[in-house]
Amino acid sequence: LTLIVNGKAVNLSDQTIYWYENGTLLGGGLGVTHITFNPFGAPPASLTLKAEIPGYPGGYFIHTIQIPYVQPAVVIEAPYPGGNFSSNPVAVAALPYFFASAPSDLAYTWSVNGQTGGNAENPQSAEVTLPQGIQSGTAITISLLVKDPSNSITASTESTLTYNSQL
Helix, strand or coil: CCCEECCEECCCCCCEEEEEECCEEEEEEECCCCCCCCCCCCCCCEEEEEEEECCCCCCCEEEEEEEECCCCEEEEECCCHHHEECCCCEEEEEEEECCCCCHHHCEEEEEECCEEECCCCCCCEEEECCCCCCCCCCEEEEEEEEEECCCCEEEEEEEEEEECCCC
16 A cells, blocks of 8 residues: 555555455554455455555545456467467467466466477476478467466466468
8 A cells, every 4th residue: 555645655654554355354553554365265256455544644544446356367478470480399388367376386288289298397388399391381279278286276278370381
């Protein structure tokens, strides 16, 4: 929480601040401008986060924000315009969104044209080596499943790329 008055940040170190999630007290205390909370569980459409400063000079201060719940998702980053590529191997990366755990703590399962493989060094990326003599116009389908081991939440996606020897 940063309170701005007349364009300047107010020092809140001498103010008691209370934090609430959906009306339930999370914690607070003297100068507690940050709070950590776990927004996961059986989510409603959004979460209401409220900060109160009951002794603020000039009156009781309350600020409330709505944080929408969003299901975890993953995107395959394939930096190939129009899904066409000419490089061999072809490299892609996973971009996970809205998971409770850090990206490095997630489990990644990659597959290409139905064949599962993995990258023990960097599971957030995949490198696909195409066979010699592959025909221009050949499509490959890259699938990705991401799982958060701490809570069994998963997300999946698929991307089709086309080899074009003329690029």
